[in-house]
Amino acid sequence: MFDDPDALxxxxxxxxxxxxDCQARYAGMAEDARAVATLLAAPxxxxxxxxxxxxxxxxxxxxxxxxxxxxxxxxxxxxxxxGLAAAALLVVVVATAFANVLPLxxxxxxxxxxxxxxxxQALSALGDYGTITWSTQPQPQVVLSAADAxxxxxxxxxxxxxVPAGVSSTVTYxxxxxxxxxxxxxxxxxxxxxxxxxxxxxxxxKGMDGAKLTVTAxxxxxxxxxxxxxxxxxxxxxxxxPQLVIAESSAPVVTSTQVTAKQLENYVLSIPxxxxxxxxxxxxxxxxxxxxxxxxxxxxxxxxxxxxxxxHGVAVGDNTGLGSAVIWIKGNVFVVAGPLKQSEVVKVADNxxx
Amino acid sequence: MSVNLEVTAEASKHLVKSREEAFExxxxxxxxxxxxxxxxxxxxxxxxxxxxQEVFINFHRLHSASAxxxxxxxxxxxxxxxxxxxxxxxxxxxREQAQAPEEASRTVDPQRMLEVxxxxxxxxxxxxxxxxxxxxxxVLRASGLSYAEVAEALGVGTxxxxxxxxxxxxxxxxxxxxxxxx
Numbered sequence: 001m002f003d004d005p006d007a008l009x010x011x012x013x014x015x016x017x018x019x020x021d022c023q024a025r026y027a028g029m030a031e032d033a034r035a036v037a038t039l040l041a042a043p044x045x046x047x048x049x050x051x052x053x054x055x056x057x058x059x060x061x062x063x064x065x066x067x068x069x070x071x072x073x074x075x076x077x078x079x080x081x082x083g084l085a086a087a088a089l090l091v092v093v094v095a096t097a098f099a100n101v102l103p104l105x106x107x108x109x110x111x112x113x114x115x116x117x118x119x120x121q122a123l124s125a126l127g128d129y130g131t132i133t134w135s136t137q138p139q140p141q142v143v144l145s146a147a148d149a150x151x152x153x154x155x156x157x158x159x160x161x162x163v164p165a166g167v168s169s170t171v172t173y174x175x176x177x178x179x180x181x182x183x184x185x186x187x188x189x190x191x192x193x194x195x196x197x198x199x200x201x202x203x204x205x206k207g208m209d210g211a212k213l214t215v216t217a218x219x220x221x222x223x224x225x226x227x228x229x230x231x232x233x234x235x236x237x238x239x240x241x242p243q244l245v246i247a248e249s250s251a252p253v254v255t256s257t258q259v260t261a262k263q264l265e266n267y268v269l270s271i272p273x274x275x276x277x278x279x280x281x282x283x284x285x286x287x288x289x290x291x292x293x294x295x296x297x298x299x300x301x302x303x304x305x306x307x308x309x310x311x312h313g314v315a316v317g318d319n320t321g322l323g324s325a326v327i328w329i330k331g332n333v334f335v336v337a338g339p340l341k342q343s344e345v346v347k348v349a350d351n352x353x354x
Numbered sequence: 355m356s357v358n359l360e361v362t363a364e365a366s367k368h369l370v371k372s373r374e375e376a377f378e379x380x381x382x383x384x385x386x387x388x389x390x391x392x393x394x395x396x397x398x399x400x401x402x403x404x405x406x407q408e409v410f411i412n413f414h415r416l417h418s419a420s421a422x423x424x425x426x427x428x429x430x431x432x433x434x435x436x437x438x439x440x441x442x443x444x445x446x447x448x449r450e451q452a453q454a455p456e457e458a459s460r461t462v463d464p465q466r467m468l469e470v471x472x473x474x475x476x477x478x479x480x481x482x483x484x485x486x487x488x489x490x491x492x493v494l495r496a497s498g499l500s501y502a503e504v505a506e507a508l509g510v511g512t513x514x515x516x517x518x519x520x521x522x523x524x525x526x527x528x529x530x531x532x533x534x535x536x
C-alpha cells in the first residue's frame with residue numbers, strides 16, 4: 001500500500017477510511033519505510049561497465065572451473081547432451097553414495113544431503129585412489145519412439161498423463177542399456193596422489209588395496225519434452241531448453257570385494273575437505289545400504305521431502321518456476337525435472353504411469 | 355574424417371564465441387545494477403565494484419549467460435556476497451578495536467545519521483546483524499528492483515514481498531536503535 005497506493009481495491013479503501021487500527025498500522029509502516037529509505041542511502045556510484053568487463057576478462061578465474069558450464073543451462077544443448085547430463089548425474093550420485101556401499105547396495109529410497117563445492121572437490125579426489133574400467137561401456141542413444149526405447153532398456157517408457165500447460169508435446173526419447181564400471185583401489189596410486197597434492201591423505205585401511213567395487217547403472221530411458229531441433233540461429237535461443245525431462249532407470253547396484261560398508265564410510269568421511277555437515281548427514285541416514293543419496297549443493301538449491309506415488313521422494317528447487325526436480329524410487333529410480341514450479345513437477349510425477 | 359573434425363572444431367569455436375558474447379551482453383546490461391546492490395550494502399563504491407566483479411566471475415564459471423534466471427541469480431549473489439563482506443568487515447573491526455561503547459541512549463534521527471560517516475557505519479552494522487533474507491529484501495528493493503524482481507532473486511512468491519519488506523524495515527529500525535543505545 002505504501003509502495004503502490006493504486007493497488008488498493010475500492011472496498012479496501014473504504015474499509016481503510018473508517019478503520020483507526022488500519023490507519024495507525026499504515027502510519028507506522030510508512031514511517032519505517034521512509035526511515036529505512038533514508039538510512040540505506042549510499043554514496044554515489046559511477047560505473048564504467050566496459051572497463052570493468054575488461055578487468056573481469058583479464059581475471060584468470062573467468063574460465064569455467066571444470067572446463068564446462070552446467071549442462072542444463074546451456075541453451076544450445078542437444079538431446080545427447082541431456083542424455084550425458086543424466087549419466088553424469090548418476091555418476092555423481094553413485095560417487096557420493098560410496099559411503100553407503102555394502103557388499104550389496106541396492107537403494108529402495110532416496111534422501112537428500114547437503115554438499116558444498118569443497119565436498120565435491122574432495123570426493124573427486126577419490127578417482128586418484130584407484131583405477132576405473134568399464135566392463136560394459138555406457139552407450140546412450142537417441143531413438144525414434146517409446147517402443148524403440150523399450151527394446152533397448154527392457155522396460156516400458158514412462159507415460160506422463162499430466163503435462164503442464166505450455167510444455168511442448170514434442171517428445172524426444174533416449175535410452176541406455178546397462179553399463180558396468182569396476183573401480184579397483186590401488187594403495188600405490190593413492191600414495192602417489194597424496195604426494196602430488198602435498199596433502200596428507202588417510203591411509204587405505206588394511207585389505208582395501210586391490211578391493212574392487214562393481215557399479216552397475218541402468219538400463220535407463222530419458223524423455224525430453226520441447227522442440228530441441230529448433231534452428232541454432234533462432235533469435236530466441238531459450239526455445240532449445242528442454243521444457244520437461246522425465247527419466248527412469250534401474251536403481252544402481254554396487255557390489256564390493258574385501259571392503260565392508262563401515263570401512264568405506266569411515267574412509268570416505270576421513271578425506272580432507274569433507275564438511276562436517278555432509279559427514280553428519282550421511283551418518284544420520286538410518287539404513288544407508290538401501291538409501292540413494294541425492295547431493296544438494298547448498299549454495300544453489302534447496303531440497304524438501306515430498307510424497308510421490310505413495311513413496312518418499314526428494315524435491316529440489318522451489319516454486320519460483322526457475323527450475324525444480326523430484327527424485328523417487330519405486331522399483332526403479334525416477335526423475336522428473338524442468339524449468340517449472342515444484343508443485344507442477346510433483347503433479348507430473350504423481351501422474352506418471354510406468 | 356578430417357572434414358568432420360574441422361566442422362566440429364568450427365562449431366565448438368562458434369559455441370565458445372557465442373557464449374562469450376552472451377556473457378559480455380549480460381555483463382554490460384546488469385553490471386551497474388549488480389554494483390548498485392553491493393554499494394547499497396557496503397556504502398563503498400570501490401568495494402562494491404569489487405563484489406560485482408567477483409559475482410560475475412562466479413556466474414561465468416558456473417552458468418550460461420543466456421540462462422533465463424541469470425539476472426535473478428546475479429542480484430541475489432550481489433546482495434549475499436556484499437552482506438557477507440559486511441559481516442566479515444564487522445568482525446574484523448570488532449577484533450581490531452575492542453573500543454569504548456558509544457555515548458549512551460541516542461535516539462535515531464535518520465537525517466543526522468547520514469551526515470556523519472560513523473553513523474553510516476552504524477546503519478551497516480545493523481544491516482549485518484539482520485537475518486540474510488530480510489537484509490537481502492531491503493537492499494534489493496532499495497536498489498530499485500521491482501517486487502517481482504526481488505521475489506525472483508530470492509526465490510519467494512511476489513505476494514510475500516510486501517510483508518517481508520515491512521517486517522525487514524521494522525527490524526532494521528529496531529537494530530539501528532539498539533546499535534546506537536548500547
